[in-house]
Amino acid sequence: MSESTIPALSVLDLVPVRSLPDGTRQSSAQAVEASMRLAQRADELGYRRYWFAEHHNMPAVASTAPPVLIAAAAVRTRRIKVGSGGVMLPNHAPLIVAEQFAALEAVAPGRIDLGIGRAPGSDPVITQLLRRTGTTSDVDQFPQHIRDILALTSPDGSTVRFTSGGEYAVHATPAATGAPEVWLLGSSDYSATLAAALGLPYVFANHFAGDGLERAMELYRSQFQPSETLAAPKSFITANVVAADTAEEAEARALPQLRQFARLRTNKPMRPLETVEEALDAETDGIEQTMVAQNRARWFVGTGADVRAQLAQFAAKHGVDEVMVSPAAGSYAAEPMDQSTGRVRTLELLAG
Numbered sequence: 001m002s003e004s005t006i007p008a009l010s011v012l013d014l015v016p017v018r019s020l021p022d023g024t025r026q027s028s029a030q031a032v033e034a035s036m037r038l039a040q041r042a043d044e045l046g047y048r049r050y051w052f053a054e055h056h057n058m059p060a061v062a063s064t065a066p067p068v069l070i071a072a073a074a075v076r077t078r079r080i081k082v083g084s085g086g087v088m089l090p091n092h093a094p095l096i097v098a099e100q101f102a103a104l105e106a107v108a109p110g111r112i113d114l115g116i117g118r119a120p121g122s123d124p125v126i127t128q129l130l131r132r133t134g135t136t137s138d139v140d141q142f143p144q145h146i147r148d149i150l151a152l153t154s155p156d157g158s159t160v161r162f163t164s165g166g167e168y169a170v171h172a173t174p175a176a177t178g179a180p181e182v183w184l185l186g187s188s189d190y191s192a193t194l195a196a197a198l199g200l201p202y203v204f205a206n207h208f209a210g211d212g213l214e215r216a217m218e219l220y221r222s223q224f225q226p227s228e229t230l231a232a233p234k235s236f237i238t239a240n241v242v243a244a245d246t247a248e249e250a251e252a253r254a255l256p257q258l259r260q261f262a263r264l265r266t267n268k269p270m271r272p273l274e275t276v277e278e279a280l281d282a283e284t285d286g287i288e289q290t291m292v293a294q295n296r297a298r299w300f301v302g303t304g305a306d307v308r309a310q311l312a313q314f315a316a317k318h319g320v321d322e323v324m325v326s327p328a329a330g331s332y333a334a335e336p337m338d339q340s341t342g343r344v345r346t347l348e349l350l351a352g
Contacts, residue, residue: 006308007315009350010049010324011042012085012207012238015062015069016340018256018331019272026272026337031062032069034340036076038327041344043077045351048322049113050077051085060260060273067100074108083113085203085238085324086185090118094145098152098172101180105153106173112180114149115203118142118191143194146184153179181229192216192223199227201234206298207326213237217318236322239314240299242329243307243349244342253342254301255279255292256330262291275333299328304349311350325350 017031026034039050050073052066063069066084073082087097097114105112151158155178157171184195184202187209195202202220204213217235224233240257244250256274259282263270266287274282284292300310311323329342 005316006312006352007236007320008048008322009311010051010236010322011038011047011347012051012053012324012326013038013063013069014053014055014326016257016273017060017062018337019274019278020333021275021278025059028062030337032072033338034343035062035069036072037338038340038343038347039073039080039082040076042347043080045347047080047347047351049081049083049324051083051113051115051324053085054088054091054117059270067104070104070112071107074104074111079111081111081113081181082108083180083183084115086115086117086183088119089116089142089145089149094148095152095170095172098149101149102153102172102176105176105178105180109178113183114153114180115183115185116146116149117185117205143198146182146194146198146200150182153182155179187212187216189216189219192220196220196223196233197225199225199230201230203235203324204237207238207240213318221319236320236324237314237318238324238326239311240295240328241307241311241325241346241350242299242301242327242342243304243346244329245303245345245349247302247306250301250303250307250329252276252280253329253331254296254299257328258292258295258299259284259288261295262288265291273330276330277333279330300325304352308350308352 013035015031015035017026019025042050052063052069054066055061056064066087070082101112101114152170152172155176157169160168160170182200184191184200185205187205192202204216206213220235221233242250242254244253253276256276256279259279260273300307315323327343327346329346331342335341
């Protein structure tokens with residue numbers, strides 16, 4: 001792909017929840033409505049796919065239940081693929097995940113992606129609460145649980161074999177005519193090599209990982225084993241993106257999320273996402289400033305034309321024809337709570 005070619009674009013949504021200077025905050029209902037409107041706009045603009053992340057017990061993130069959000073987005077869009085980015089599989093029994101996504105495939109045939117990861121998506125206390133299901137939460141079983149989901153969501157289903165020699169047929173849905181496309185997500189050598197071994201498409205989570213992109217992609221491509229569903233490597237990369245009508249506005253809208261990332265990385269208490277005004281007026285210490293600067297260097301921020309050019313170079317450098325953008329534009333205090341003006345404008349400007 002030449003550096004001038006604009007890659008296909010997709011969207012990753014964490015359903016951000018923002019605060020107001022008077023101490024109130026956006027409600028979960030308002031945050032979800034803003035994301036549904038964003039998904040509709042992405043559909044209208046021709047984006048390839050729209051994924052929801054899985055995070056838990058975070059004041060600034062309402063994407064706790066990807067299957068629910070996927071269902072809501074599916075019925076409010078026409079053509080865009082909708083999915084998870086991703087379901088954190090150790091938090092869930094494989095059969096439950098298979099049933100949920102088989103049902104989603106029945107709701108929107110041919111439009112469902114099942115992105116799977118093995119990170120907890122939260123802190124150790126919440127992880128313990130999520131993983132009270134015994135052996136189903138064993139991270140060591142992650143590869144086998146992926147195989148189970150692939151079998152369960154297929155039209156043929158799976159077979160459980162007992163030590164006594166008996167067999168028991170299991171289907172995620174009674175009469176599937178198709179299956180969700182399963183993607184493996186990660187930011188490490190482990191996820192890249194596992195995706196290659198299983199012959200699955202792979203996504204590198206560049207939006208939060210600082211290093212390892214080149215090595216992970218090389219491992220995936222060099223070790224890829226063709227499977228029944230995928231003959232050759234298939235991958236894309238995520239990126240944090242803010243586009244606005246001026247470079248100055250883009251930098252201002254990027255600041256709330258940049259500061260939130262810095263708080264997360266320095267183990268400071270999480271809070272709803274600041275407004276642009278709050279972020280601009282806030283006092284920051286030296287460590288926070290360093291973290292903001294380091295993260296900003298990895299983000300794509302500027303006018304639509306500038307960011308489009310940067311994404312084209314980024315995609316060409318890493319040999320992908322698709323980039324999934326996490327639209328990280330913050331909101332001004334006066335903007336409607338059930339809309340996400342900056343994120344919508346980011347998608348519009350990137351679409352050209």
